[in-house]
Amino acid sequence: MDRPARPLLVSELRVRNTAYDVSLSRSLFTWKRRAPSPVYHPFRPSVCHSVPVSEIISVREEEQDSHRPNDDDDGSWKKIREGEGKDCRQAFTVSYVERCRQHRWRCAEVTFTCPDRSLCQNWVSSVREQLATFTSRPKCLLVYINPHGGKRQGKRIYQQKVAPLFAQASIITHVIVTEHANHARDHLRTCTELKLVDGVVCVGGDGMFSEIVHGLVWRTQLDGGIDLNCPDEELSPCSLRIGIIPAGSTDCICFATVGTNDPVTSALHIIVGDSQPMDVCSVHHNNTFLRYSISLLGYGFYGDVLTDSERKRWMGPARYELSGLKMFLTHHYYEGTVSYLPAKGIVGTPRDAARCRTNCVVCQHNGQKMSERAMKYEPDETSECEDDGEWRTIRGKFLAINAASMSCACPRSPKGLSPAAHLADGTTDLILVRKCSRFSFLRHLLRHTNKDDQFDLNFVEVHRVVRFRFAPRHCQSDSDLELDLPESSKRQIFSQICRDHPACGCAPAYSSWNCDGEILTHTAIDVRVHCRLIKLFARGIEEAQMFEELGNPCSV
Ligand SMILES: CCCCCCCCCCCCC/C=C/[C@@H](O)[C@H](CO)NC(=O)CCCCCCCCCCCCCCC
Ligand SMILES: Nc1ncnc2c1ncn2[C@@H]1O[C@H](COP(=O)(O)OP(=O)(O)OP(=O)(O)O)[C@@H](O)[C@H]1O
Numbered sequence: 001m002d003r004p005a006r007p008l009l010v011s012e013l014r015v016r017n018t019a020y021d022v023s024l025s026r027s028l029f030t031w032k033r034r035a036p037s038p039v040y041h042p043f044r045p046s047v048c049h050s051v052p053v054s055e056i057i058s059v060r061e062e063e064q065d066s067h068r069p070n071d072d073d074d075g076s077w078k079k080i081r082e083g084e085g086k087d088c089r090q091a092f093t094v095s096y097v098e099r100c101r102q103h104r105w106r107c108a109e110v111t112f113t114c115p116d117r118s119l120c121q122n123w124v125s126s127v128r129e130q131l132a133t134f135t136s137r138p139k140c141l142l143v144y145i146n147p148h149g150g151k152r153q154g155k156r157i158y159q160q161k162v163a164p165l166f167a168q169a170s171i172i173t174h175v176i177v178t179e180h181a182n183h184a185r186d187h188l189r190t191c192t193e194l195k196l197v198d199g200v201v202c203v204g205g206d207g208m209f210s211e212i213v214h215g216l217v218w219r220t221q222l223d224g225g226i227d228l229n230c231p232d233e234e235l236s237p238c239s240l241r242i243g244i245i246p247a248g249s250t251d252c253i254c255f256a257t258v259g260t261n262d263p264v265t266s267a268l269h270i271i272v273g274d275s276q277p278m279d280v281c282s283v284h285h286n287n288t289f290l291r292y293s294i295s296l297l298g299y300g301f302y303g304d305v306l307t308d309s310e311r312k313r314w315m316g317p318a319r320y321e322l323s324g325l326k327m328f329l330t331h332h333y334y335e336g337t338v339s340y341l342p343a344k345g346i347v348g349t350p351r352d353a354a355r356c357r358t359n360c361v362v363c364q365h366n367g368q369k370m371s372e373r374a375m376k377y378e379p380d381e382t383s384e385c386e387d388d389g390e391w392r393t394i395r396g397k398f399l400a401i402n403a404a405s406m407s408c409a410c411p412r413s414p415k416g417l418s419p420a421a422h423l424a425d426g427t428t429d430l431i432l433v434r435k436c437s438r439f440s441f442l443r444h445l446l447r448h449t450n451k452d453d454q455f456d457l458n459f460v461e462v463h464r465v466v467r468f469r470f471a472p473r474h475c476q477s478d479s480d481l482e483l484d485l486p487e488s489s490k491r492q493i494f495s496q497i498c499r500d501h502p503a504c505g506c507a508p509a510y511s512s513w514n515c516d517g518e519i520l521t522h523t524a525i526d527v528r529v530h531c532r533l534i535k536l537f538a539r540g541i542e543e544a545q546m547f548e549e550l551g552n553p554c555s556v
């Protein structure tokens, strides 16, 4: 066991009316009641509290008026001071992270009264000195607020819940309320102050986060002279971390990296300077860059839900349930060919019971493997024929083709689309849901919301991959693009499809790709995972055990 760190400062101080031994080391701030009360008191606070110094938000000196003693103070020090002819005593307040239920963090405070001013100042400066050693804490942030995301509460959430915490932690902010879609992305591309900030924060949903990623990744590649249109290019990782204050409709990036979609929790993770690397997929069509994806790339069901829901944006987050129900009843399937490169030499599978959590060993192991491989990466020219080279090919009729680069956990599905997916392992989980009955598909969907395995169904398969391609039927050569087809060809395709759908006679041949909540303009795509391309102000979801140990500061 590690020996406890040597205390830098130890004093007897008072919290309300009670004497505590207070100590500060490089890693822990502890306050322990001196003599436990002889009388059992069920509501009396526990004897010893301990907070990692890394989770202290701030420390401030309080001026207390000795003529107005605290309600519960016995006033003994006041008498001493008055006897000495001085009229004030000193106190300081420490604000720190307190863990609550369901991965939520709160800012708690405790005030210590000192016998004299110089001791108080010594405590304040010692705690501040220790906080200054955490160089990963941001001092200056660029904040973009989408006032129209989710329930349109972005501005209020930031002003009421987040800005006061940033101020308390002495973080300087430059705040921009966006005026149109892609405002944040385009601002990041040209912004000259980027070198002066320690991170970028977005207040909004997954779409807003995606804007920030596009701006930062684009800027980083441009600085590195990298050709974005070439899918085989090794991308340079972005150095600036991104913070997400959730104010969207799905908030799956925030939920899956922090464990909750709570603005205060996110703000505290930013303040303490957490860092979580994340995989990013690049999406190309025919050697032309389309978009990046961090959470879900979904064709079929999730593409159709998104397309339909965009027309219902005025409904807010409820649009997804309505469009989901509609698309479930519509029950369209789509034909095409999926080719993929399975991830090799990695640990973990999409069917694991283990989950990606803080300091995930799977991410560490696989991330290391991927970066070693990237050093000697050679573009793979193997053909796409079945069983040829490492590529595998599957043709079929699919209700949904989903690539989840992370679990995609969100309030609608707390375990997510691929519960065992990892945030930073350099892979994406390719989930193929073949044509099946409505009842079977409903069973699959329902399993996203309960403990049953959504992959344990004979029409569902899942593969952990590093790259994949999709070509819809009738569009299987790289140069084809269904949207560019002449009307006569389109009619031909549709009549073909209608023969396959005698019941409806009008099923569309193509769905769209839902790329993190944005619709892609092409259906034939080439997707490649870039391991740890970006970093978030997060630490992954903490184990429940962590909450038991640190959630209750009295347990040490
Ligand atoms: C019977 C209940 C089944 C519930 C099944 C819930 C599965 C939910 C899985 C959610 C996965 C979200 C992945 C994240 C995607 C984000 O990058 C993106 C941008 O924010 N969000 C969406 O595309 C938004 C996608 C939102 C999808 C909502 C789908 C709702 C399906 C409702 C089906 C109702 C069937 C009822 C039959 C009686
Ligand atoms: N000022 C603005 N006016 C209109 N649209 C904006 C503005 N700022 C950003 N946007 C766009 O709004 C879209 C949706 O925003 P956001 O992701 O914040 O909310 P959401 O779609 O409700 O949530 P989620 O993405 O979590 O489902 C984004 O694609 C973003 O580009």
Ligand SMILES: [Ca+2]
Binding pocket: 279, 405, 406, 421, 422, 423, 424, 425, 426, 427, 428
């Ligand atoms: Ca991943």
